[in-house]
Amino acid sequence: NLNDKIHRSAQRLLVVANRLPVSATRLDGDKWDLQLSAGGLVSALLGVKQIFETRWIGWAGVSVHDERGRASLTEALALKGCVPVFLDDDTVDQYYNGYCNNVLWPLFHYIGLPQADRLAATRSLDSQYAAYQHANKLFAQVVFSQYQEGDVVWCHDYHLMCLPQELKTLNPRMKVGWFLHTPFPSSEIYRTLPLRSELLKAVLTADLIGFHTYDYARHFVSACTRILGLEGTPEGVEDQGKLTRVAAFPIGIDPERFIQALETEQVKLHVKELLRFFAGRKVMLGVDRLDMIKGIPQKLLAFEMFLEKNPEWREKVMLVQIAVPTRTDVHEYQRLTSQVHEIVGRINGRYGTVTFVPIHHLDRSLAFHELCALYASTDVALVTSLRDGMNLVSYEYVACQNFKNTEGVLVLSEFAGAAQSLGAGAILVNPWNIREMYIAIEEALKMSDEERKERHRHNFTHVTTHTAQAWAHNFVSELYDTIVEAELRTLN
Ligand code: ADQ
Numbered sequence: 001n002l003n004d005k006i007h008r009s010a011q012r013l014l015v016v017a018n019r020l021p022v023s024a025t026r027l028d029g030d031k032w033d034l035q036l037s038a039g040g041l042v043s044a045l046l047g048v049k050q051i052f053e054t055r056w057i058g059w060a061g062v063s064v065h066d067e068r069g070r071a072s073l074t075e076a077l078a079l080k081g082c083v084p085v086f087l088d089d090d091t092v093d094q095y096y097n098g099y100c101n102n103v104l105w106p107l108f109h110y111i112g113l114p115q116a117d118r119l120a121a122t123r124s125l126d127s128q129y130a131a132y133q134h135a136n137k138l139f140a141q142v143v144f145s146q147y148q149e150g151d152v153v154w155c156h157d158y159h160l161m162c163l164p165q166e167l168k169t170l171n172p173r174m175k176v177g178w179f180l181h182t183p184f185p186s187s188e189i190y191r192t193l194p195l196r197s198e199l200l201k202a203v204l205t206a207d208l209i210g211f212h213t214y215d216y217a218r219h220f221v222s223a224c225t226r227i228l229g230l231e232g233t234p235e236g237v238e239d240q241g242k243l244t245r246v247a248a249f250p251i252g253i254d255p256e257r258f259i260q261a262l263e264t265e266q267v268k269l270h271v272k273e274l275l276r277f278f279a280g281r282k283v284m285l286g287v288d289r290l291d292m293i294k295g296i297p298q299k300l301l302a303f304e305m306f307l308e309k310n311p312e313w314r315e316k317v318m319l320v321q322i323a324v325p326t327r328t329d330v331h332e333y334q335r336l337t338s339q340v341h342e343i344v345g346r347i348n349g350r351y352g353t354v355t356f357v358p359i360h361h362l363d364r365s366l367a368f369h370e371l372c373a374l375y376a377s378t379d380v381a382l383v384t385s386l387r388d389g390m391n392l393v394s395y396e397y398v399a400c401q402n403f404k405n406t407e408g409v410l411v412l413s414e415f416a417g418a419a420q421s422l423g424a425g426a427i428l429v430n431p432w433n434i435r436e437m438y439i440a441i442e443e444a445l446k447m448s449d450e451e452r453k454e455r456h457r458h459n460f461t462h463v464t465t466h467t468a469q470a471w472a473h474n475f476v477s478e479l480y481d482t483i484v485e486a487e488l489r490t491l492n
Contacts (some may be wrong), residue, residue, distance in 0.1 A: 012151045013052040013476065015045060016143055018096070018159035020058040020082045030072035034080065037061075045468070052476070056082045057142055059096075063089050085142045087135060094124075094131030096159070101327055103128065104158045107193060108182045109293045109387040122194070129195055133162055140166035147174065152476060155206070157181045161199045164206035177479045178206040179249065182389040183417070184216040187223040196227055204230075204237060207486070208479045210249040212390045212417040217248050245482045249475045250421050251390050252466040258399040261372045270373035278377065282317045282445050285378040287371065287393045288385075290323040290363065292336055295384040295413065295431040300343045300359070302384070302437035307351045307358065309438065315356050317445065319382070320374065324365045337363070375400035380409045380444045383416060384431040390417035394426070398459040407456035409444040411437075421466065425459035 021042045022034045036042065045056075060077065064070050070086055077084055087095070103125070106112075140163055143153060155163045155178045164176045190196060200223060203209060211217045221232040231238040236246035261267050284303070288294035303319050323340065327333045344361045351358045366374070375381075381397040394412055401407040412419055412426035419428055429440045447455075 012148065013054045014057060014143060014146060014151050014153045015054055015156065016057045016139060016153060016160060016163065017045075017156040018059055018100070020056055020060050020077065020084065021045065022060070022077070022080060022082060024060040024062045024073055024077070024084075026062070026064075026069065026073075030068060032073055032076045034076060045472070052472070054081060055146060056080075057139065057146060058082070058085060059087055059092075060084045063087070063092070083142060083146055085139050087138065091131050091135050091138075094128045095135040097327075097330065098124065098128035099132040100159045101330060103193070105182070106292075107189065108158060108185055110183075110185055110189060111292055111386075125194055129198075136160060136162035137166055139163055140170060143167060144170045147171065151175075152177070152479060154179065154475070154479075162202040165202040168205045175479060175483050176206045177208040177210065177475060178203055179210040179475060180216065180220075180389070181212070181251070183213075183387055184211055184220045184223075186219050187226050190219070190223045191227055196223070200224055200228055204239065204244045206244065208475070208482050209236070209244060209246045210475055210478075211246075212248065212250050213420050214248045215420070216389075216417075217246050221246055243486075245478070247478065249471055249478075250417065250466060251392070251471045252463065252468050253392055253395045253399060254468045255395075255399040255464045258372055258375070258396060259402070261369065262376055262400060262402075264369070266369045267372050267376070270369060271377045274373055274377040278318075281315075282380070283378045284317065284319045284380040284382055284441070284444075285374055285397070286319065286321040286323075286382045286384075287366075287374070287397075288321075288323055288383075289326045290333065290337060290340070291326060292332065293385055293387050294323075295386045296321065296323060296336075296340050297343055298386070298431045298434065298437070299382050299384040300340065300347065302434050302441060303359070303382075304343070304347050304350075305434055306438040306441045307347070310442065313445070314351055314358070315353065318356075318358050318360065320360045320362075320378065322362050322364070322366055322371075322374070325363055371396075372400055378408060379406065380411060380441070382441070383410065383412045383418070384429065384437065385413045385416045386431055388413065388416035388418070390421075392418075394418045394422065395463045398422070398425075398456070398463045401456055402460065407452055409447055409452055409455065410459060411440050411444050422459050422462055425455045425462065 019037065021036060023037045025033045027033055060073060064073055064086060074084055139160060152175045153167060155176065157180060164178050167174050167176050204224065211220065221237055224230045224237045225232045235243055237244050286299055288296060290296065307314055325337065344359050348357050348359055375397050381394065383391055383394045385391055394410055394416065395418065397408065397410060410426040412422060412428055413431045414428045415431065427440045427444055429437050431437060
């Protein structure tokens, strides 16, 4: 039957995302250093490679102007199953720094820009949007050059909202899915975007549209009904009899990668060293990209209030906060870095002693084995995002807690998508309420063994069953089903 035919004919998955999973640095001449980059999408899609023959298409995060350089980078990346899209510096500035990071990212995370920045952004919006469309066209051309009959194309994230439309223009038979990794905001927020209709229409050309949570999907459908006047149905959005399927596909991690890492000598040794260093104290952990959405200043203020209100805990508890700098050339992010450093300095100055520092703050990325060891050897994870599509750090932390007999507690923002999936297993907090957060810290540190184990069991079951592989599998299966149903409808 048709379903089987489509399943059999599908051989490859073309994953298209703004960034490739590797960052390239030119060494000398035609040699390239390729490093796996940190980030939620990368970590989730690592698991997908195990099920589908996958090609990754994306920008390598580097400008290459000469033909020889482009050819050698293309060759080096091919060995990793990656195909580069080359973007010139002006496009990167207007499309990536401009439209993606300064317009869509804050809007989708409900972050209001200061009035002056917003006005300045409004003035350059048309040229930024033109660059955004141009970049999406360049991505489409590379996808088209790689495409073979039967491939499935999976477009990712807010950088590539016009890509489904560009692809369908090049080949209307292409099977195209689009997944958003960030929240989709309330339609009341989304409709302030000047070119709001164009993006919605472009995305709606996809065969399947996916979000992390049911709420984000609902916001998207509302935006389509209110702004475009289309009909929202339980299945998706309908336009003159044509249905675009919209659904929730909560992402997960590859838990085995963490569980197996904990068995390696390298991680065990590191855990031993950390436990020796932490001895006699409770340790809380934060691991975030240094981004406005992660609520790092709020987390620090809650820890400060906790120390202030609980003198008996001073010197008995510490916070290890790892913050990977991203988008370092953007002014807002530089401001955030200074703010975080200032608060850390103040707390360490006030509550530190000659031999003890309450906050260990690192502005850098960690190697995988270091990250696993930290997850495994700490007592509480503080994930306090102001908004977060899902948040995989919370899942990774849970995956590493079976290691010793003192399973850690997860304090989790109710504004992270993960709150809707882990829910009862975590202590949920509103990160805007510093008092509530400091009370949650107290609760986490004092939690009985029985409750700790019970909550962990709930979380662990969820994390090990709702994996990245399952996520990818569900999305791609649904995409096939959607296409089969559409083809059957046209046959009838
Ligand atoms: P991110 O905003 O990047 O992802 P998150 O889901 O927490 O957020 O993933 C971060 C990833 O980076 C994790 O895999 C973590 O291990 C890694 N990482 C973070 N700090 C690190 C450090 N210092 N050293 C090494 N590795 C580090 C976006 C959305 C999320 C969504 C994901 C996936 O913003 O909401 O969950 O995509 O859809």
